[in-house]
Amino acid sequence: MNENERYSRQVSLKEFGEKGQRKLASSKILIVGVGGLGCPALLYLAAAGVGCIGIVDNDFVSLNNLQRQVLFSTKDIGKSKVLVAKEKVKELNPEVEITVHEERLTNTNALDIIREYDVVIDGTDNFPSKYLINDACVLLSKPLIYGSVSKFEGQVAVFNVSGKKNIKCNYRDLFPQPPEEKILNCAEEGVLGVTTGIIGTMQANEAIKLCTGMGEPLINQLLIFNSLNNQSYVVEISENKTAYKLPGDEDEFGETDYDWLCSPADVEIIDRGQLQKMINENDTLLIDVREVEEKPEVHFKHKRIPLSDFENQIENISATKIVCFCQTGKRSVDAARMLVKNFGQTKKVYSLKDGVLSLRD
Amino acid sequence: MEIKIFGRLTDIFSQEQISVENATDVKELKDNLLKSFPGLSEKTFVIAVNRKITHENVPLAADAEVALLPPFSGG
Numbered sequence: 500m501n502e503n504e505r506y507s508r509q510v511s512l513k514e515f516g517e518k519g520q521r522k523l524a525s526s527k528i529l530i531v532g533v534g535g536l537g538c539p540a541l542l543y544l545a546a547a548g549v550g551c552i553g554i555v556d557n558d559f560v561s562l563n564n565l566q567r568q569v570l571f572s573t574k575d576i577g578k579s580k581v582l583v584a585k586e587k588v589k590e591l592n593p594e595v596e597i598t599v600h601e602e603r604l605t606n607t608n609a610l611d612i613i614r615e616y617d618v619v620i621d622g623t624d625n626f627p628s629k630y631l632i633n634d635a636c637v638l639l640s641k642p643l644i645y646g647s648v649s650k651f652e653g654q655v656a657v658f659n660v661s662g663k664k665n666i667k668c669n670y671r672d673l674f675p676q677p678p679e680e681k682i683l684n685c686a687e688e689g690v691l692g693v694t695t696g697i698i699g700t701m702q703a704n705e706a707i708k709l710c711t712g713m714g715e716p717l718i719n720q721l722l723i724f725n726s727l728n729n730q731s732y733v734v735e736i737s738e739n740k741t742a743y744k745l746p747g748d749e750d751e752f753g754e755t756d757y758d759w760l761c762s763p764a765d766v767e768i769i770d771r772g773q774l775q776k777m778i779n780e781n782d783t784l785l786i787d788v789r790e791v792e793e794k795p796e797v798h799f800k801h802k803r804i805p806l807s808d809f810e811n812q813i814e815n816i817s818a819t820k821i822v823c824f825c826q827t828g829k830r831s832v833d834a835a836r837m838l839v840k841n842f843g844q845t846k847k848v849y850s851l852k853d854g855v856l857s858l859r860d
Numbered sequence: 861m862e863i864k865i866f867g868r869l870t871d872i873f874s875q876e877q878i879s880v881e882n883a884t885d886v887k888e889l890k891d892n893l894l895k896s897f898p899g900l901s902e903k904t905f906v907i908a909v910n911r912k913i914t915h916e917n918v919p920l921a922a923d924a925e926v927a928l929l930p931p932f933s934g935g
Binding site for chain 1: 908
């Protein structure tokens with residue numbers, strides 16, 4: 500196989516050329532979250548010949564992922580997303596080195612993982628991860644390509660890269676603190692695969708521009724794209740340093756609890772150790788709020804009340820000490836909030852940090 | 861002036877664009893909007909004036925283009 504032939508169509512672009520190809524081949528890009536945004540970003544960056552791509556995710560493929568997470572097939576259901584992704588990408592382009600991080604990015608592993616890469620792509624679907632990735636990238640001075648969607652709209656931005664007048668904005672210059680109200684994610688409000696496909700591909704495009712020095716990346720700018728009317732709206736972001744405080748150093752970052760930061764004060768977040776204690780004490784109702792078909796199964800006594808039906812069944816919950824859990828620890832916070840809203844101080848409500856996936860050894 | 865509405869904020873306004881009059885600065889505009897659309901008080905959003913995010917109270921020309929931008933978290 501003539502490997503020069505592989506990239507011939509892009510090398511013949513004079514703006515890109517052999518030089519662009521060499522720069523891509525020597526680039527190391529980290530993609531956090533191999534979901535609706537991460538899948539298209541990974542596919543295009545691997546196809547284009549990025550030298551080294553790291554992928555971070557601790558989730559498994561489910562049937563409802565396949566409509567937008569285009570790397571995965573029906574036969575992959577139940578398998579590790581990062582392991583399947585690596586296999587598929589290797590088939591597509593064996594020249595690309597894929598590093599698998601089969602874990603959730605947390606305040607204890609983020610800096611060590613991100614440090615190894617030149618550019619980070621945020622393909623996550625929740626605020627704790629978005630603030631965590633942002634703060635880590637600021638600390639390490641790593642370019643961050645942010646992306647998010649809400650129904651038919653998507654946002655893309657490039658953070659931590661010096662722009663005009665040497666100004667270098669980050670996500671907190673745009674949104675200093677996580678929102679206090681509940682913001683729906685794709686699982687809850689729905690999304691078309693093409694929308695995450697467009698936004699994830701835009702993130703890949705920004706990554707290629709940053710790595711090769713072509714064009715004008717969205718530095719200190721936020722792009723909002725509406726897939727229903729095809730309108731793009733670009734706004735300039737300016738520094739807003741007095742509105743937020745970032746962790747000052749790596750120790751402070753390690754002590755920042757991003758799940759807590761992004762969750763309401765009335766729900767207590769517990770870890771697997773605390774959960775185990777409650778299981779042993781046998782005085783707590785444990786509720787799995789995942790949908791009925793979701794795996795893996797848990798092997799302790801619990802009730803399953805899917806979040807989609809939680810509101811209808813809430814009045815039947817008579818226990819006064821309750822732990823909600825789900826796959827990754829996000830939906831369980833929503834369920835716990837519904838309990839607090841409904842029962843107030845009459846019940847003690849907890850949510851399991853990082854969900855069922857944190858229970859694996 | 862024209863106010864462009866993004867993301868789920870359109871649930872409150874029921875449309876993607878509204879016109880308002882008589883707002884001389886961002887603070888006055890915000891107060892007027894909160895009066896007409898009380899649901900806005902529970903939402904997180906930033907304001908762009910003439911396609912620049914502004915966190916401060918800046919004057920608004922009659923032909924200013926304002927955008928209300930909420931954070932997104934889906935992916």
